[in-house]
Amino acid sequence: MFPKKRPQPPKPPAEPKPGDPPIKKGKAPPELLRGFRDILAEEQPRWQLVRDTVRTMAEAYSFDRIDLPILERSEVFLRPLGKNTDVVEKEMYSFEDPGGDKVSLRPEATAQVARAYVNHGMLNLPQPVKVWYEGPMFRHDRPQAGRFRQFNQFGFEVIGVPEAIVDAQLIVIATQIFKDLGLDVSVQINSIGTVESRQAYLTELVNYFRPHRSKLSEDDKRRLQKNPLRILDSKDPVVVELLVGAPQIVDWLDEDAKNHFMKVIEFLDEMHVPYVLNPHLVRGLDYYTHTVFEIFLAGDEPERAQSALGGGGRYDGLLEMIGGRPTPACGFAVGIERVVKALGEKGIHPPPRRRPQVFFAQLGDAARRVGLKLFEEFRKADIPVAEAFGKNALKAQLEVANKLAVPFTLILGQKEVLDGTIIVRDMDSGAQEIVDGAKVVALVKRKLAHASDILVTPASAGAPAEAEVPEIDPDLDAQDAFR
RNA sequence: GUGCCUAUAGCACAGUGGUUAGUGCACCGGGUUGUGGUCCCGGCUACGAGGGUUCGAUUCCCUUUAGGCACCCCA
Numbered sequence: 001m002f003p004k005k006r007p008q009p010p011k012p013p014a015e016p017k018p019g020d021p022p023i024k025k026g027k028a029p030p031e032l033l034r035g036f037r038d039i040l041a042e043e044q045p046r047w048q049l050v051r052d053t054v055r056t057m058a059e060a061y062s063f064d065r066i067d068l069p070i071l072e073r074s075e076v077f078l079r080p081l082g083k084n085t086d087v088v089e090k091e092m093y094s095f096e097d098p099g100g101d102k103v104s105l106r107p108e109a110t111a112q113v114a115r116a117y118v119n120h121g122m123l124n125l126p127q128p129v130k131v132w133y134e135g136p137m138f139r140h141d142r143p144q145a146g147r148f149r150q151f152n153q154f155g156f157e158v159i160g161v162p163e164a165i166v167d168a169q170l171i172v173i174a175t176q177i178f179k180d181l182g183l184d185v186s187v188q189i190n191s192i193g194t195v196e197s198r199q200a201y202l203t204e205l206v207n208y209f210r211p212h213r214s215k216l217s218e219d220d221k222r223r224l225q226k227n228p229l230r231i232l233d234s235k236d237p238v239v240v241e242l243l244v245g246a247p248q249i250v251d252w253l254d255e256d257a258k259n260h261f262m263k264v265i266e267f268l269d270e271m272h273v274p275y276v277l278n279p280h281l282v283r284g285l286d287y288y289t290h291t292v293f294e295i296f297l298a299g300d301e302p303e304r305a306q307s308a309l310g311g312g313g314r315y316d317g318l319l320e321m322i323g324g325r326p327t328p329a330c331g332f333a334v335g336i337e338r339v340v341k342a343l344g345e346k347g348i349h350p351p352p353r354r355r356p357q358v359f360f361a362q363l364g365d366a367a368r369r370v371g372l373k374l375f376e377e378f379r380k381a382d383i384p385v386a387e388a389f390g391k392n393a394l395k396a397q398l399e400v401a402n403k404l405a406v407p408f409t410l411i412l413g414q415k416e417v418l419d420g421t422i423i424v425r426d427m428d429s430g431a432q433e434i435v436d437g438a439k440v441v442a443l444v445k446r447k448l449a450h451a452s453d454i455l456v457t458p459a460s461a462g463a464p465a466e467a468e469v470p471e472i473d474p475d476l477d478a479q480d481a482f483r
Numbered sequence: 484g485u486g487c488c489u490a491u492a493g494c495a496c497a498g499u500g501g502u503u504a505g506u507g508c509a510c511c512g513g514g515u516u517g518u519g520g521u522c523c524c525g526g527c528u529a530c531g532a533g534g535g536u537u538c539g540a541u542u543c544c545c546u547u548u549a550g551g552c553a554c555c556c557c558a
Contacts, residue, residue: 311557
């Protein structure tokens with residue numbers, strides 16, 4: 001929020017009581033919670049770029065923004081995500097609130113969107129209901145590069161229609177967001193069919209592995225028992241070997257499921273979305289049906305850890321699980337931290353959206369007082385102004401102005417306050433002029449407009465500023481300023 | 484949750500079983516009156532925490548915390 005790094009003032013303990021031990025001077029400050037982090041000024045431009053890109057895309061495809069609470073009743077997540085999934089088994093921040101309700105910090109938002117859809121009777125809205133969200137999620141996982149306990153996702157959900165084109169359009173939207181951000185991605189895609197068609201397959205899969213049970217790791221044995229589908233994305237070489245000959249889920253899809261999947265693929269072909277059919281792709285959450293997909297940075301595909309930028313799929317059973325009518329739906333979510341990281345690695349460092357254009361240097365209290373008013377005038381003129389009220393020496397203030405790379409500095413001292421004037425210093429040329437305090441905003445505004453004209457002129461990168469200044473000076477208002 | 488590696492100032496790095504733990508950048512102040520970018524001078528801030536071994540530990544050992552990597556899993 002603030003443009004500058006600011007040292008946090010030490011929080012004094014409320015009331016030092018007489019009995020309290022003296023506060024140790026070099027006391028270690030509280031550490032950040034494991035897996036939690038601060039996002040400081042330096043990173044903000046990239047975050048902002050991601051947010052802006054997402055919002056623009058959402059508007060273009062007429063998705064409505066939805067904001068959901070961070071805390072929910074635990075039941076919202078338990079069944080939909082699946083009792084035997086890692087997220088539910090060991091990663092949820094769950095506790096009893098002071099009123100005795102069992103609540104959880106949300107580990108993801110799709111189940112919440114479904115809950116909101118049911119709660120607010122959105123089935124009475126024209127279908128499909130298209131929403132997007134963005135915000136923090138929480139999973140108590142072991143932190144690692146690109147993985148945090150509080151992380152941010154944006155996501156798009158389309159609820160209420162079963163058509164394959166919805167799946168395809170969501171994938172198009174996702175890939176297009178990355179393209180707009182300057183990131184090349186590829187999509188891994190698969191279909192896990194309906195709950196019914198999957199059942200037969202699962203039996204077959206378990207049968208296939210039964211003779212090889214002794215060769216499996218403890219992890220994989222457990223999976224085979226509790227959540228057989230998950231064995232498909234095991235990285236154990238033994239399993240990978242076995243999987244080559246294993247039954248493939250696509251062969252067990254019923255006609256409808258097959259058709260659905262084929263249509264999705266066709267649409268993607270038509271839109272030239274780069275994708276890879278991955279028969280072993282399954283997702284970590286139980287609510288998925290039919291289409292599932294994950295998005296990777298092109299080039300460092302599936303194998304690299306934490307390389308998935310996002311993922312999603314169809315979840316036709318979720319709404320019913322959560323207490324609504326059977327309602328088809330599809331969506332995806334993307335981890336913003338990972339996108340921001342990818343942008344950084346690609347050397348994409350967008351400039352901050354607004355940098356100060358003017359620096360206000362003051363000498364003495366009278367000048368500060370005038371400055372306070374001046375700030376408001378500049379604000380109304382939409383010109384961001386910086387200052388260093390903590391410094392008294394003009395030299396020190398100009399140093400700051402220089403670091404901020406502002407085009408102009410206003411200098412206001414005792415003399416100027418008395419005269420009702422102000423000095424405008426061009427920081428490139430060092431040229432100064434004394435102008436009427438009442439006209440300074442308009443003057444600076446014109447100078448800035450002129451300066452940006454110069455900037456967009458291609459061949460004038462050299463030293464045009466100085467040469468151009470005289471053209472501004474004869475300006476009417478500027479002359480008035482000297483009366 | 485498992486295994487391995489790491490931990491020195493705001494940041495990037497040096498260094499040592501024993502007098503004042505260095506360097507660069509950053510930050511603060513100064514180089515005489517109210518003028519920046521270069522330069523010069525000065526200052527600030529650290530051995531993650533706890534315990535042990537030792538005459539003595541930042542250095543060795545253990546624990547803990549945090550970070551990284553791999554696994555698990557995912558965003």
